[in-house]
Amino acid sequence: MKSDLLPFWRSFLRDPRHIGAIAPAGRPLSDAMAREVLAVAHPGIVIELGAGTGSITQALFEVRHRMTELIAVEKTPELAVRLRQKFPGMRIHVHCASEVERLSLPRHCDLTLVSSLPFRSLPTRDKQRLSSAIAKISEMASHFRLIQYSYFGRLPFPSPTKNLVWRRSHTIVRNLPPATVWVLEQT
């Protein structure tokens, strides 16, 4: 949406490494991410990490009846305020995604993480924290998947544990730039 561009670019100018993209995800990419979430019978609790302007959140929000709950985590306060306005009633947490365990999820739940986190541009320390948080939370879920897009077909980030492997799903050419959807899942 056009109205999302200004807050997105403002956040980008303030902190380019943590935004890590030139534009919000387009609708075709957002739909592809939501379809991947629903590719299993029980996506369970769905947590979007780095929800940004909410373009993927919107696609997920429209099918939230297929999930146990939809939650978003966004560390940029200005973007989180907008998410709260756009998605009333949804739990939006304003903190680093590496603190995802603060959400006190039930043990042995079905869990799907949807990530727009710009791993490639993040500082090394952030990447390490996020990787170990993902490994830790994956261990407490009975079924775990993480869905992430990347640009230029590159692997989003190395798997944080040997129990999780990447599978390349779709490439969406109608996105700026074209993006590939990846799934990190249990072996």
Ligand SMILES: C[S@@+](CC[C@H](N)C(=O)[O-])C[C@H]1O[C@@H](n2cnc3c(N)ncnc32)[C@H](O)[C@@H]1O
């Ligand atoms: C590529 S942008 C958002 C893309 C989003 N899908 C959209 O269309 O607006 C990445 C987002 O991740 C957020 N982010 C970066 N590092 C984060 C972290 N450690 N924890 C939570 N959010 C983070 C940024 O603030 C930014 O909103």
